[in-house]
Amino acid sequence: MKDVKSIFDVIGPIMIGPSSSHTAGAARLGKIARYAAHRDIKKVTVYLHGSFAETAEGHGTKKAIAAGLLGMEPYDERLRNSLELIKKNNIEVEFIKKDLQVSHPNTAKIIIERKDGSKINLLGSSLGGGAVMVSNINGFDVEINGEYYTIITKHTDVKGTISDVTTLLAKENINIANMKVIRDRNKKQASMIIETDQVVEEEVINKIKAMQNMIDVVIIRPIKENEDV
Amino acid sequence: MYRKGLDLIRLSKEKGWPIWKIAVETEIIDNDTTEEEIFSKMQEVVKVMENSSKASVEKKNITLGGIIGGEANKLNQRLKEGETLCGDTINKAMIRAFSTSEYNASMGKICAAPTAGASGIIPAALLTVKEKYELDDITLERGLLTASAVGKIISTNATVAGAEGGCQAECGSAAAMASAAIVEMLGGTPEMSLNASAIALKNIMGLICDPVAGLVESPCSKRNSSGVVNAMTSAELALAGIESVIPFDEVVEAMKKVGDDMHSDFKETARGGIAGTPTGIKFKEKIKNI
Numbered sequence: 393m394k395d396v397k398s399i400f401d402v403i404g405p406i407m408i409g410p411s412s413s414h415t416a417g418a419a420r421l422g423k424i425a426r427y428a429a430h431r432d433i434k435k436v437t438v439y440l441h442g443s444f445a446e447t448a449e450g451h452g453t454k455k456a457i458a459a460g461l462l463g464m465e466p467y468d469e470r471l472r473n474s475l476e477l478i479k480k481n482n483i484e485v486e487f488i489k490k491d492l493q494v495s496h497p498n499t500a501k502i503i504i505e506r507k508d509g510s511k512i513n514l515l516g517s518s519l520g521g522g523a524v525m526v527s528n529i530n531g532f533d534v535e536i537n538g539e540y541y542t543i544i545t546k547h548t549d550v551k552g553t554i555s556d557v558t559t560l561l562a563k564e565n566i567n568i569a570n571m572k573v574i575r576d577r578n579k580k581q582a583s584m585i586i587e588t589d590q591v592v593e594e595e596v597i598n599k600i601k602a603m604q605n606m607i608d609v610v611i612i613r614p615i616k617e618n619e620d621v
Numbered sequence: 622m623y624r625k626g627l628d629l630i631r632l633s634k635e636k637g638w639p640i641w642k643i644a645v646e647t648e649i650i651d652n653d654t655t656e657e658e659i660f661s662k663m664q665e666v667v668k669v670m671e672n673s674s675k676a677s678v679e680k681k682n683i684t685l686g687g688i689i690g691g692e693a694n695k696l697n698q699r700l701k702e703g704e705t706l707c708g709d710t711i712n713k714a715m716i717r718a719f720s721t722s723e724y725n726a727s728m729g730k731i732c733a734a735p736t737a738g739a740s741g742i743i744p745a746a747l748l749t750v751k752e753k754y755e756l757d758d759i760t761l762e763r764g765l766l767t768a769s770a771v772g773k774i775i776s777t778n779a780t781v782a783g784a785e786g787g788c789q790a791e792c793g794s795a796a797a798m799a800s801a802a803i804v805e806m807l808g809g810t811p812e813m814s815l816n817a818s819a820i821a822l823k824n825i826m827g828l829i830c831d832p833v834a835g836l837v838e839s840p841c842s843k844r845n846s847s848g849v850v851n852a853m854t855s856a857e858l859a860l861a862g863i864e865s866v867i868p869f870d871e872v873v874e875a876m877k878k879v880g881d882d883m884h885s886d887f888k889e890t891a892r893g894g895i896a897g898t899p900t901g902i903k904f905k906e907k908i909k910n911i
Binding site for chain 2: 395396397398399400401402403404405406407408409410411412413415416443446447449450451452455467469471472520521522
């Protein structure tokens with residue numbers, strides 16, 4: 393039972409078959425991972441769990457994830473040839489079946505190595521009908537469905553950091569749709585997950601990155617946006 | 622603006638709107654869009670549906686699992702030879718449903734309606750009715766809007782996912798959505814549309830989702846073919862003034878309860894039903910080794 397916002401969630405999405413969860417959803421997870429890595433991808437390892445592992449071949453799940461990693465939408469006809477395309481783009485990709493000890497059957501763990509050797513580690517599930525939920529990025533518990541611009545910070549847990557960031561966003565005319573703060577007392581680190589209604593430009597991210605106590609900032613663009621692949 | 626079938630009936634009485642119009646006005650409010658934008662999106666949907674309904678008629682597409690294929694082509698051959706037990710209309714509808722199902726299973730571009738697994742039913746039903754009655758494009762687009770309103774109600778109050786409610790939720794919902802659309806496209810009232818939907822849902826209440834090897838191939842494609850027939854016969858009954866004994870909203874509620882009580886072996890896990898037969902298991906082993 394769920395609230396359906398648009399009739400195009402019922403008649404739709406337009407997609408490459410055969411499965412909205414194993415194909416369209418898988419492509420969207422790949423695309424969120426692409427954005428989490430800021431489109432800088434050298435090597436990818438994908439762990440497939442549960443039904444994703446069992447029926448990957450018969451559902452084109454690997455092709456779908458590769459297509460998403462290349463920035464394709466679930467309706468992109470090139471999704472069928474994405475495994476060849478990703479090789480042509482000099483991206484190494486490997487798929488491994490693994491029990492990830494999670495409850496959702498359609499789950500993938502995507503580890504991306506960027507050109508500078510840094511890694512992005514993402515855990516996400518396909519919930520059905522093409523809807524997805526990323527539950528962990530680089531060890532941070534998140535809930536990202538790909539609808540909003542999402543800023544994820546990692547910073548030293550000192551007073552004022554949150555207000556610095558929110559003040560900056562307000563100054564840039566960016567409205568916060570949802571926000572969550574998590575902290576790790578042992579490490580004296582904290583994290584903000586901020587979803588915004590407006591586009592967050594690269595320069596705003598750079599300003600956040602430059603803040604005193606900031607350790608890392610990840611920005612994830614909404615996946616429904618079209619992108620030239 | 623609407624959550625239940627009764628809301629559609631009430632709104633249609635208050636405003637004098639058909640179901641498609643209620644769908645449009647609600648979409649505008651909920652999604653900050655315009656009527657033009659909605660119809661232009663629906664035209665994209667129609668293009669995809671028209672293509673998928675004929676993509677496997679002249680040629681067989683190779684599906685990922687290789688379990689199904691060639692059904693639309695075979696039926697079309699028989700029809701061309703003038704052999705048909707069920708008549709032109711039913712046959713053409715089944716051919717279209719098989720075509721989309723096969724195209725979907727071979728990674729073709731389809732429109733989930735309401736899901737990819739049941740994506741053959743709505744296009745087959747609506748395109749066949751459009752052809753038979755020589756209806757214009759806008760009537761078809763409005764039909765899709767009518768279908769979407771019914772689908773939204775089922776999704777809100779029950780589910781359209783096989784993994785949650787079995788095949789009754791996928792092919793049943795698609796047939797219910799299509800039958801309401803047919804009724805409205807042919808001049809029936811909103812009450813008649815919902816009677817058709819209720820009848821279609823009742824016809825396959827309890828149907829499990831038991832995909833062989835977990836793939837969207839068997840029995841899915843044949844259930845798309847029987848699903849479109851279900852949609853058409855249910856619409857025919859409603860257009861003749863036959864009512865559903867149980868009102869639509871109560872049928873949806875019942876479908877949800879049946880889905881909730883359904884054993885997980887029968888909800889897309891490929892363990893029960895025909896997926897668990899010796900032949901079904903053989904396919905599973907074979908596909909695992911691809």
